[in-house]
Amino acid sequence: MLVEKVRGAMRIAAICPEAHAQGLTPGMMLADARAQVPQLGVEPHDPLADLQWLERLADHCDRFTPLVATDPPDMLVLDITGCTHLFGGEAALVAAAEDSLARFSDHVRSGCGDTPEAAQALARFAPGLSFARPEDGDVVLRRLPVAALRIEEEVQTALIRAGLKTIGDLAMRPSAPLAARFGEDLVERLDRLLGSADSRIVPRRSPPALRFETRFAEPIARTEAAMAALANLAGQAAEALEQRGMGGRHFAARFYRSDGRTFDLAAETSLPMRDGEVLMRLLHERLDALSDPIDPGFGFDMIRLIVPRIEPMAPSQLQLEGGAVSEEAFAALIDRLSSRLGRGAIRRFQPRDTHIPEQAALTLPAVDLPAPEPWAAPQTGEPPSRPIHLFDPPQPIEVIAEVPDGPPHRFRWKRQQHHVVRFEGPERIAAPWWKHAPGKSGLTRDYYRVEDARGRRFWIFRHGLYDSERPDPRWYVHGLFA
Amino acid sequence: MSPARDSLESLKAHIAGLERACAGESGGEPAGMARTGHAGVDAALGGGLMRARLHEIFAFEADDAGCATGFAAALALRLGGTLVWLREGEAERRGGQLHAPGLVEIGLSPAQVILGTLPDALAVLRAAADVTRCGDVGVAVVELWRNPRAFDLTASRRLALAAESSGVTVIALRIAATPAPSAAQTRWQVSAAPSLPMEANAPGYPAWRIELLRQRGRPAGGAWRVEWNREQACLAEAPPVGGAGTGGAAALSGAVLPLSAGRPARTTGLQRTG
Numbered sequence A: 001m002l003v004e005k006v007r008g009a010m011r012i013a014a015i016c017p018e019a020h021a022q023g024l025t026p027g028m029m030l031a032d033a034r035a036q037v038p039q040l041g042v043e044p045h046d047p048l049a050d051l052q053w054l055e056r057l058a059d060h061c062d063r064f065t066p067l068v069a070t071d072p073p074d075m076l077v078l079d080i081t082g083c084t085h086l087f088g089g090e091a092a093l094v095a096a097a098e099d100s101l102a103r104f105s106d107h108v109r110s111g112c113g114d115t116p117e118a119a120q121a122l123a124r125f126a127p128g129l130s131f132a133r134p135e136d137g138d139v140v141l142r143r144l145p146v147a148a149l150r151i152e153e154e155v156q157t158a159l160i161r162a163g164l165k166t167i168g169d170l171a172m173r174p175s176a177p178l179a180a181r182f183g184e185d186l187v188e189r190l191d192r193l194l195g196s197a198d199s200r201i202v203p204r205r206s207p208p209a210l211r212f213e214t215r216f217a218e219p220i221a222r223t224e225a226a227m228a229a230l231a232n233l234a235g236q237a238a239e240a241l242e243q244r245g246m247g248g249r250h251f252a253a254r255f256y257r258s259d260g261r262t263f264d265l266a267a268e269t270s271l272p273m274r275d276g277e278v279l280m281r282l283l284h285e286r287l288d289a290l291s292d293p294i295d296p297g298f299g300f301d302m303i304r305l306i307v308p309r310i311e312p313m314a315p316s317q318l319q320l321e322g323g324a325v326s327e328e329a330f331a332a333l334i335d336r337l338s339s340r341l342g343r344g345a346i347r348r349f350q351p352r353d354t355h356i357p358e359q360a361a362l363t364l365p366a367v368d369l370p371a372p373e374p375w376a377a378p379q380t381g382e383p384p385s386r387p388i389h390l391f392d393p394p395q396p397i398e399v400i401a402e403v404p405d406g407p408p409h410r411f412r413w414k415r416q417q418h419h420v421v422r423f424e425g426p427e428r429i430a431a432p433w434w435k436h437a438p439g440k441s442g443l444t445r446d447y448y449r450v451e452d453a454r455g456r457r458f459w460i461f462r463h464g465l466y467d468s469e470r471p472d473p474r475w476y477v478h479g480l481f482a
Numbered sequence B: 001m002s003p004a005r006d007s008l009e010s011l012k013a014h015i016a017g018l019e020r021a022c023a024g025e026s027g028g029e030p031a032g033m034a035r036t037g038h039a040g041v042d043a044a045l046g047g048g049l050m051r052a053r054l055h056e057i058f059a060f061e062a063d064d065a066g067c068a069t070g071f072a073a074a075l076a077l078r079l080g081g082t083l084v085w086l087r088e089g090e091a092e093r094r095g096g097q098l099h100a101p102g103l104v105e106i107g108l109s110p111a112q113v114i115l116g117t118l119p120d121a122l123a124v125l126r127a128a129a130d131v132t133r134c135g136d137v138g139v140a141v142v143e144l145w146r147n148p149r150a151f152d153l154t155a156s157r158r159l160a161l162a163a164e165s166s167g168v169t170v171i172a173l174r175i176a177a178t179p180a181p182s183a184a185q186t187r188w189q190v191s192a193a194p195s196l197p198m199e200a201n202a203p204g205y206p207a208w209r210i211e212l213l214r215q216r217g218r219p220a221g222g223a224w225r226v227e228w229n230r231e232q233a234c235l236a237e238a239p240p241v242g243g244a245g246t247g248g249a250a251a252l253s254g255a256v257l258p259l260s261a262g263r264p265a266r267t268t269g270l271q272r273t274g
Helices: A017-021 A030-036 A047-061 A090-102 A116-125 A134-143 A153-161 A167-172 A175-182 A184-194 A223-244 A276-289 A323-341 B002-022 B039-045 B062-079 B089-095 B100-106 B121-133 B153-166 B246-255 B264-273
Strands: A002-006 A009-014 A068-071 A075-078 A210-220 A246-257 A262-273 A300-312 A346-351 A361-365 A389-401 A408-413 A416-429 A445-452 A457-463 A474-480 B054-059 B083-088 B113-118 B139-145 B169-175 B186-192 B207-215 B223-229 B234-237
Touching: A009 A030, A047 A068, A047 A075, A047 A090, A047 A262, A075 A116, A116 A134, A116 A184, A134 A167, A134 A184, A153 A175, A167 A184, A175 A184, A210 A223, A223 A246, A223 A276, A223 A300, A246 A276, A262 A276, A262 A300, A262 A323, A276 A323, A323 A346, A323 B113, A323 B121, A346 B100, A389 A457, A389 B062, A408 A457, A408 A474, A416 A457, A474 B062, B039 B207, B039 B223, B039 B234, B054 B062, B054 B153, B062 B089, B062 B100, B062 B139, B062 B169, B062 B186, B062 B207, B062 B223, B083 B089, B083 B121, B089 B113, B089 B139, B113 B121, B121 B139, B121 B153, B153 B169
Parallel strands: B054 B169, B054 B186, B083 B113, B083 B139, B139 B169
Antiparallel strands: A002 A009, A068 A075, A210 A300, A246 A262, A246 A300, A346 A361, A346 B113, A389 A408, A389 A474, A408 A416, A416 A445, A445 A457, A457 A474, B186 B207, B207 B223, B223 B234
16 A cells, blocks of 8 residues: 655555555545554555656557557557557457556556547446447547546535536537536546547657568567667668668667667767668767666567658768868768767857857857857957866966056956066957846947966956946956967 | 869979968978977977877876967967867866867967867777878877777877877877877977066966977987967977076066066065065
8 A cells, every 4th residue: 555645644645455445545545544444555656656656667568559648647548540450450450559557557447439538538437348349439438527627626516406417418418518617627637538520649759750660479688689679670771861862860779678668779860870880889988888788677579660761861962172072071970989988978069149258159059069060269469368278167367467447467366466467458348239228238348368477378358348347347357268 | 073173282282382381481391291480499309390200299287288289279270181189088078178269369269179088088089090091181189088998009000000000190299198108200399488578567478388208210308498489380498588487487477576566565565475
């Protein structure tokens, strides 16, 4: 039995059939239950673990249809439209799903209906029925109690008091008075249940552009063999991509273990790609870099490769002078590093058209940035005007200057005095006009390149113009020059 | 496809070798080495900085991080190829971000730089091992702050071996660190040096005091004051600015005094406080 704390009292959240037979019900107080059945075994309720377990079951059910939705706390909804013929009909699919889920749980209830709501109502109130004709399902539906609508407790009681006990009773009534008396929600739910309103599930994953899978009659228990099977799928994917004139940017392999666990292996590329061998190399890199290796356990019974993102890709040709080739090699290097070290860790610089120094360069994941824009060439004959290290945020310093709006004379940074021997400036960088207006926070910065007595070169700035913007402008060091 | 590409690659490498030999760079580069452009440094190194080796650059103080970074970037530019720069997340907080416009000012194109930011020193070293195994990388800069325990003799030996087998030159940039036994080919110490002032006493080109602390198989020793010339992309002897180090400050401002005549109060202020 599982208990949870509801408004200060321990109440029963879930019970086993034996406890139910003793007359206990969910929602009871633990103290009352103990009074009835003193030898209760009690565990705290963990909704998060339940949810994770449901997600794992949903992963498991991916093998029946790509469109799987979870309906917490205890339901999975599978959209099996167009999948049934693969299993030999609706009833056979439901039986297969029940069989495979029965391995994980004692109680599996299933229902198969025209709409998700009908299916869940049948699963909860009339499990285990399979219908030869669709009309039969409708008849059963109409016999279900109003609780199958999953409406609020008060509405339910009100309906029963009014003598409307089954779905059929409700369906016979005109909808306008029902809506006026019990709310729009009721009518909407009724329509969805009976299939007169459109209703669909929100799958956990959108269907991928391309999907390849292989199933094994006997689970394979060696990772090498699984990777060999995956290589076969990669070859198929390459062929299909070539036929379409497309290349993949994202590849995801999923291993389905026979006990319901799944393992993912994904690779991303910075340029569209359709080379099976290169893909396998990337996936192997990813496999080597995994912190907990893929454990085959009792073996995998299915492997699937999906290509969620595809983009047009022109057939490539070797260039004698090596333009495209070196670009490809560079992209391949980025792909390898990104799949090994993680896509966020490997970045490239992208220039931005702004004067604000800390916004002048972006670092973006290299995989997303196949060709960065060119950088403006520095001015010839001039020493560097931008530092090689930039502090973000700038570090505050104490500055002594001759005059408040003059150049710095000496400054104190990290408890160390620096005497300014040489300086150049100010280089005035104003905040953008939409921040610079009176009353806004944007202040003008006066940047100085300074060199101290030991030859260290700093980039420091005064934040705010003296007198006109601030009475006592603060100073900051913003960067270190080479 | 792949044999064709291989032969194309070898032809290209051959042509590049011929071009290098023909180039006027004072007789061309010795095989497997990259000239720094500074005659004294090149002579001490026996021709140039060896490729496919591990080199260590030390900045003993954190304040010299900018100079050491600049020197590493300059060497990477001389060595050529794709540059992979690996940093710790802590370096980002302590020493600031690697600023792409600043790399442009050194002469490196940020488009050829891949930046890797890893959470800690151990992750950086693991990534460095991976990067060094990729033959397509030209130079890998491994930036480490302080003395991480993970970077010991074994780790450096592993990096050096990987570099030798793949042909990637590895530069270990050690900031605020003290030298410890390692398998590096060369070990440098970089600190700031006063630059030759431009007009109106403005700070000039990047100038560093570099010292060759140690070198495998050759006598070590030698300290130079060098200046980085972006247009020529080479190190050059820094012109004298009235003696190296802190003592030169007074003579320095004297030499350029006529240009800063408009600020007499500042000069006296310096004398008073200095």
